[in-house]
Amino acid sequence: MNEIARQPKLLKDYAPPPYLIEEVELDFMLAPRAARVASKLRIRPNPKVATGGRPLVLDGEGLALESVALDGKALTPSDYELKEGSLTIPRAPAHPFTLELVTYCDPETNTALSGLYLSRGTYCTQCEPEGFRRITFFLDRPDVLAVYTVRIEAEREVAPILLSNGNPVAHGDIPGTGRHFAVWHDPFPKPSYLFALVGGRLAKVPDRFVTVSGREVDLAIYVEPGKEDRCAWAMESLKRAMRWDEERFGREYDLDVFNIVAVSDFNMGAMENKGLNIFNDKLVLARPDTASDADYASIEGVIAHEYFHNWSGDRVTCRDWFQLCLKEGLTVFRDQEFTGDTRSAPVERIAAVRMLKTHQFPEDAGPLAHAVRPASYIEINNFYTATVYEKGAEVCRMLQTLLGREGFRKGLDLYFERHDGEAVTVEDFVEAMADVSGRDLSQFMLWYTQSGTPELACSLDYDPHAKTARLSVSQVVPPTPGQTKKEPMLIPLKMGLIGANGDELPLKLDGKGVVNDGLLEITGREQVFEFRDIPSPPTPSLLRGFSAPVRLTVSLDPEQIEFLMRHDKDAFNRWQAAQTYATNLLTAASREGGDLSRVTGKEALRLAQALGQTAGDSSLEAAYRAEFLKLPSESDIARELARNVDTDAVRAARESLRRTIAGEIGSSLAELYEAIAPQGPYSPDPESTGVRALRGAALDLLVATGKPSALARAERHYREATNMTDAISALAILSHLDAPARDEALAHFYARWQDEPLVLDKWFAVQARAARSDSVETVRALLSHPKFSLKNPNRVRALIGSFVHGNPTGFNRADGAGFELLAEQAYEIDRFNPHVAARLLGAFESWRILEPVRQGRAKAVLEALARRQLSTDSYEIVTKTLGPS
Ligand SMILES: [Zn+2]
Secondary structure, three states: OOOHHHHHEEHOOOOOOOOOEEEEEEEEEEOOEEEEEEEEEEEOOOOOOOOOOEEEEEEEEEOOOEEEEEEEOOOHHHOOOEOOOOEOOOOOOOEEEEEEEEEEOOEEEEEEOEEEEEOEEEEEEEEOOHHHHHHOOOOOOOOOOOEEEEEEEEEEOOOOOEEOOEEEEEEEEEOOOOOEEEHHHHHEEHHHHHHEEEOOOOOEEEEEEEEOOOOOEEEEOOOOOOHHHHHHHHHHHHHHHHHHHHHHHOOOOOOOOEEEEOOOOOOOOOOOOOEEEEHHHHHHOOOOOOHHHHHHHHHHHHHHHHOOOOOOOOEEEEOOHHHHHHHHHHHHHEEEEEEEEHHHHHHHHHHHHHHHHHHHHHHHHOOOOOOOOEEEEEEHHHOOOOOHHHHHHHHHHHHHHHHHHHHHHHHHHHHHHOOOOEEEEHHHHHHHHHHHHHOOOOOHHHHHHHOOOOOEEEEEEEEEEOOOEEEEEEEEEEOEEEEEOOOOOOOEEEEEEEEOOEEEEEEEEOOOOHHHEEEEEEOEEEHHHHHOOOOOOOOOEEEEHHHOOOOEOOOOOHHHHHHHHHHOOOHHHHHHHHHHHHHHHHHHHHHHHHHHHHOOHHHHHHHHHHHHHHHHHOOOOHHHHHHHOOOHHHHHHHHHOOOEEHHHHHHHHHHHHHHHHHHHHHHHHHHHHHHHHOOOOOOOOHHHHOOOOOOOOHHHHHHOOOOOHHHHHHHHHOOOOOHHHHHHHHHHHHOOOHHHHHHHOOOHHHHHHOHHHHHHHHHHHHHHHOOOOHHHHHHHHHOOOOOOOOOOOHHHHHHHHHHHHHHHHOOOOOOOHHHHHHHOOOOOOHHHOOHHHHHHHHHHHHHEEEEEEHHHHHHHHHHHOOOOOOOOHHHHHHHHHHHHO
């Protein structure tokens, strides 16, 4: 890669395209080594730009050009300039014209899985963000919207199914050739990143949906033949999502067909191409014996997410890639609301916040910190981040909190109505919200432009004579790379004051009446709120429902936190109180080398009793009780420590607290485990899922006692499992142990599932995550397992991804062996799939919080890697992670 390609692109340099492409006709002749693409583009100068004979520069990568014709007249090489990355026509007409191009690309050797490629014999495409330029020359940017007509021709034997976006308009045989064709037309103008094509030998699972206004839609899921029996859940999820989006957001589907295709080689989770979603098969295929409850839940969530993009992304799209959060943040928010409405709102909120804190908080605190809408990037592929997705969703949630559910819905309606068929910016979105609410949201815009997690410090002082409680709030947004000075943000702070008997006290604000919904708006660096008529010292419950993506510190003593974990009426904060209580013990013990006994006596036992009480409270949802039993993870603890982290001490502290808790409440956990054993056949419904989660969490804690009876129970759980959820949770528990039961279960699982790729991925992942001192060696041995391949992204994520992202103690091992393993494997993968390599290298992002020895080893490995020949993707991650030397 040359240095020019590595210059950052800047948001402030955005300029509209000098030409627009209004109609596209594509004609594909599919062939593995040379797929012929004839394209006919109707182009006109952009009336908003003074073009006056500007050159027309089309993007193109790795294409063989056969011919170019302008308004029917063939151009010779002297009429255009062809170089790697572009095709330029220096003297393009100042009036509308037609450009015809014939190019060839090579699907079979396309290992980057961007553009047109082959996945186990099926032709498929991935164009977001910049893959369309690997299919034909084009203005490959999201603000060029065109109506597409696509003809696909292939050998019927090889590709009996031929699909593209929009509605089917024609198909037929080409007599005497063994070939056939299909024509598709998409009436909705779309950017090139939403183009898709599929050709292959696939089985079709059909269904039907009637929209609220009576439009009949043919639904279909296409999978490898033989896997038809694993599509029912994905189809049900799709129909639920379609109905929900009508009811909750008034969004109706707009084409005659909606197709989903599952392929096994895919760089991401799934892609929302208009009318033709392409999925990693991991997020479609499910059967009780092959998929766990977690798989069922993520299939439901991702099917919904991609479907919701039909409006938030496809009908209204992004002007440029800096605005990626406009479609992703909003659509993640919509899929979270869907999951909350169809499953459990508090459990969904807990899951979303866990995800945010595990992936986004470290990003915000590290060298890769960037704003929800970044101002610059080198490689856009690197900006499909937790900040853009998860924090982007939190920003939408805050708007809903500030405007109310109805107000937010009105704002969204206006946004879709005003911008249908357009490519727009974050400003357009926020403006719609400001217009319906009459609010000035200019301070709120800082959420899109300032990086870093705001720190909110709160304290409550009670005055027994005046019967008032004063809440003092201060906010600081820490400096991040490239942003040293920060402005105070608008932070919605939901809160309550709880009286000694557990009752909510009315929040009467001095001089301002009662606070609605307990919502305070923090706008300054320092603010004080005085509540009156408070009869006795209250306990504050702050940031209810995690109303803003901030780090909260409150001066509460352990008794107050314990009070909240028993009495808070806000389900999220009740859970958060238990997490905070445990985190305080775990960080203190980690600082003492992991020795819990040096920092606590009775606190750990009080925590155990509170957890036991909640876990046994059958008036609460089982899934919620299960969340209570999961202690903060090793990465949660490391994040709270924030510096000088010794990952071995963190693991020791956590294991020690688990042992203490299990020792204290083991017998009630064992009773609970037996009492809720499910009867009857497996069902993925939320209630049964919750019960299995609660049993699994109880079993996991029980095994921490090390008692033979607990081990025997885990073995039995594995042996008697009638579904993948129970099998994999028992296997995960056993995988940490040094016991023959571990090896037997792993061998049994392998023997049973070695020919099922998605299930075998779980076998690799469980071993990579195991909390054992030899995990580096285990992963290294599995790299040369005959079933392992660096070429399949799912398998790479299962083994290497699970190790580097899901096993912090193994990855950060003091001798640097984990770092070396990642560096060498990512380097190999980088040579053919930069996207996947760069993602893995993101695991280095928190190296600066480690203690000095580990830091030194990580730095040395990163520096060595930076000296090697890397793709733009990996180069950006490695150099930014290292930071200025
Ligand atoms: Zn998305």
